[in-house]
Amino acid sequence: MKKNLYRLVLPILFIAMAGCSNAEDINSPVISKTHEGDVSLTQTQTLEAPQSKLNCAQFNLDSVDNMVCTYWKDSKKFNETIKIQDYEIYSSLIEVQELSPVEYNFFATIEVYYKNEKYKAKVFPNSRVDLSDGNKVLNLICNKGSCSKPFLWGFATESNIKVNPKLADVTMNKLSYIYNYNYKKYLRDKNSQVVRNEIAVKVYFNNPHLEDTSYVIRFVDKAAPLKNAIKEYLNGLAVEEKNLGFESNNFGNDSFTVKIEDNTAKIHFTANDLTTDLWSSQQVIDFSHPIRMTAEQFSTVDKTEICINNSYNYQMAFLANAESIDCPF
Structure with missing residues (x-):
């Protein structure tokens, strides 16, 4: 099936x-x-x-x-x-x-x-x-x-x-029990790993089969953990992670800039072709929420602001034909 x-x-x-x-x-x-x-x-x-x-x-x-x-x-x-x-x-x-x-x-x-x-x-x-x-x-x-x-x-x-x-x-x-059982085993295995000169970060993705907010573990360079964690989201899911039920809702975002000001992560994405890659408002929500969760795991980040293709109100601009507000950062 x-x-x-x-x-x-x-x-x-x-x-x-x-x-x-x-x-x-x-x-x-x-x-x-x-x-x-x-x-x-x-x-x-x-x-x-x-x-x-x-x-x-x-x-x-x-x-x-x-x-x-x-x-x-x-x-x-x-x-x-x-x-x-x-x-x-x-x-x-x-x-x-x-x-x-x-x-x-x-x-x-x-x-x-x-x-x-x-x-x-x-x-x-x-x-x-x-x-x-x-x-x-x-x-x-x-x-x-x-x-x-x-x-x-x-x-x-x-x-x-x-x-x-x-x-x-x-x-x-x-079926839900098996997904949760496998996920807990995955976390135990990942938490026992140590990679030299790298740190483990949480990269959040949607998973309709799990009981709580869920994430995968990635190991990234210590120098820029926030930037690398966001990059890991854009890199997509490994086969093991897909088998755990995780889903990516990225809609063509393949590059970005990020900075932290006053404990606010300001992330500006560039998406290639919204006409083919974006098809529902839920997809925008399911993209934005994991990005915020991924950014706010770090102690230097209290909140997250996101722009896409220079649009600050990208959700309304993309899906409700509202007038776009230029990204302020």
Whole structure:
């Protein structure tokens, strides 16, 4: 799935995948049993944890799917023993009007004996295991807290989401949790680094996935930290930072001057082509705010003034056709 598809489809897909709650928080059944006479689950049978395999690189995943898959792999949750006797089995997922995807973009694999037959098992992150012997497929679904440990979230049906609407938010919350988890790890790694003759500065960018105002860490020359920090914003985002969910809203600003007077940072940007690079008022806001946050991290700066293309009231001049006021610095 592409990132834009995530944004368009997630409100529906999250409802689809939310299920029996975050697999770490699941406490109650979410699927009613059907076809109980088809299969006997009285004998204790498990998927042996040491044999479970998950290789995210084998799948053609976009950045978001890869992030979730990597989190699942690193958490070792998929290696938790899967107790088949705690699962419910359905001859067809359609028969329970399931909303969770039948095939997810990635899965762990294992070979298992079930009812004296050997199966290849696919373990999906949404509380589902499918067993295949080459001729038939058995779909097993976790419907209890006792079997939820290996999974990231539960399996959903339309009926249980209607009964408990809060279940619709579980997958979105899990995705947000993973973004915040990865970001905290990123900060720990960066804060432990030391670069000779350089200092670490915060460069603020927008990140809709994080709970608080967010920034990336860059190492710059000690001689002019404010100027270098602003330059780092214009340099854009590294792949690692994009994978953390950061976004740049620069609209063609590629050069600037900066000075500090009376504890005020005065920054004058030059943008190349506003007709193609600037398309919304929100973009201007999402550019200006991170610049101010980046500048005001320094003890010598109490406030920030910004001009763009010699316009002091650039927001109104660019987007509301107001008469431009010349930049006073």
